[in-house]
Amino acid sequence: NAGVTQTPKFRVLKTGQSMTLLCAQDMNHEYMYWYRQDPGMGLRLIHYSVGEGTTAKGEVPDGYNVSRLKKQNFLLGLESAAPSQTSVYFCASRQQGASTGELFFGEGSRLTVL
Amino acid sequence: DAKTTQPNSMESNEEEPVHLPCNHSTISGTDYIHWYRQLPSQGPEYVIHGLTSNVNNRMASLAIAEDRKSSTLILHRATLRDAAVYYCILRDVRNSGGSNYKLTFGKGTLLTVNP
Numbered sequence: 001n002a003g004v005t006q007t008p009k010f011r012v013l014k015t016g017q018s019m020t021l022l023c024a025q026d027m028n029h030e031y032m033y034w035y036r037q038d039p040g041m042g043l044r045l046i047h048y049s050v051g052e053g054t055t056a057k058g059e060v061p062d063g064y065n066v067s068r069l070k071k072q073n074f075l076l077g078l079e080s081a082a083p084s085q086t087s088v089y090f091c092a093s094r095q096q097g098a099s100t101g102e103l104f105f106g107e108g109s110r111l112t113v114l
Numbered sequence: 115d116a117k118t119t120q121p122n123s124m125e126s127n128e129e130e131p132v133h134l135p136c137n138h139s140t141i142s143g144t145d146y147i148h149w150y151r152q153l154p155s156q157g158p159e160y161v162i163h164g165l166t167s168n169v170n171n172r173m174a175s176l177a178i179a180e181d182r183k184s185s186t187l188i189l190h191r192a193t194l195r196d197a198a199v200y201y202c203i204l205r206d207v208r209n210s211g212g213s214n215y216k217l218t219f220g221k222g223t224l225l226t227v228n229p
Contacts, residue, residue, distance in 0.1 A: 004157075033217070042201070043158070043219035059218070090157050103150070103217060105157030 002026050006091050006106035013081045013113045021076040021109050023091030030096040032074035033058075033103070034066065036087040043090065049074055081113045118202045123224040126192045134187040134223055136202030141182050145204040149176065149187045152199045152222070161187065161200070197227045 004025045013019055023032065030051050035043040035058075045058030049068040063085060065077045074093075078085060091106045119137040126132040138147065148163040162169055162176045164185075169176040175188040189196055201222040 035219070040221065042199075042221040045218060092157075102160040102163070103158070105159065108155075108157055 004091055004093055004104050004106040006089070006109045008109060009107065010110050011112070013078075013111065015082060015113060017081050018077070018079050019081065019111075020078075021089055021091075021111075023074045023076070023093075023106060025072055025074075025091075025093040025104070027093060027095075027104065028071070029093035029104070030071075031094045032068065033092045034064075034074065034076045035090045035092065036060065037090060037108075038087050046076065046089075078111075081111075083113045085111065086113045087111060118204060118220055120200070120202055120220065120223045122221065123226065125226045125228065126189075127228050128194060129191050132189040132192045132196070132225065132227075134189075134200050134202075134225065135184065136186070137184045138202070138204055139183045141204060142206065144207050146207055147176065147178060147182075147185050148203045148205055148217075149174070150201045150203065150219070151196075152201070153195075154198070158201065158219075163205075192225075192227045194227050194229060197225055199224050 007022045033048040034046040036046055037043050044060045046064050047055055047058050047061055047066040049055045052068055052071040055066045055068055067075045089109045092103045094103045146163050146165050149161040150158040151161050152158040162171055162174050164176045164178055177186045199222040201219050203219055205217055
């Protein structure tokens with residue numbers, strides 16, 4: 001079972017370059033999330049999506065864009081990378097519904113911006 | 115959104131019980147209490163969740179105070195593999211507004227397990 005898969009797992013960028021992180025889930029989940037994690041900061045929500053074709057801003061959305069063209073994929077884009085975006089990025093998904101709410105996370109994507 | 119407060123770090127010995135506290139004094143009646151943990155260099159994983167009653171599963175137990183303003187995650191016999199950051203988060207299950215969908219993590223509690 002693949003679960004939540006993030007690509008790439010590691011990437012080094014120069015300031016000003018652009019890139020896209022891909023998150024794919026095979027559990028038919030409605031909700032998908034992108035978080036970033038910096039040392040000592042816990043996880044902070046960047047953007048999230050409650051269904052195909054919909055996205056919404058989280059706590060720290062500036063400098064990022066997202067798209068959810070297909071239910072199983074949630075893309076996180078950096079149009080012009082900055083050193084402050086050096087972080088570990090986690091994607092997560094969960095089923096719609098009140099009783100469970102369990103989040104399934106990917107293994108993370110470590111991004112370094114020089 | 116209701117906030118949670120956890121100690122920054124705790125220490126335990128292997129094979130002893132561990133009680134990880136979480137305060138959520140502004141919790142609403144529609145907030146579920148969720149616990150996740152993050153092992154080193156991995157993504158967070160679900161541990162347990164509850165609403166009002168205490169809950170048990172194969173990983174841990176969740177004890178919820180009668181007024182719901184605090185909860186405790188209980189690891190009955192800590193192992194070295196339980197060394198992780200533990201996050202307590204609240205999830206509003208109401209269908210109105212975006213708060214139902216957002217899941218906000220704090221800094222969590224770093225649990226160290228001594229051999």
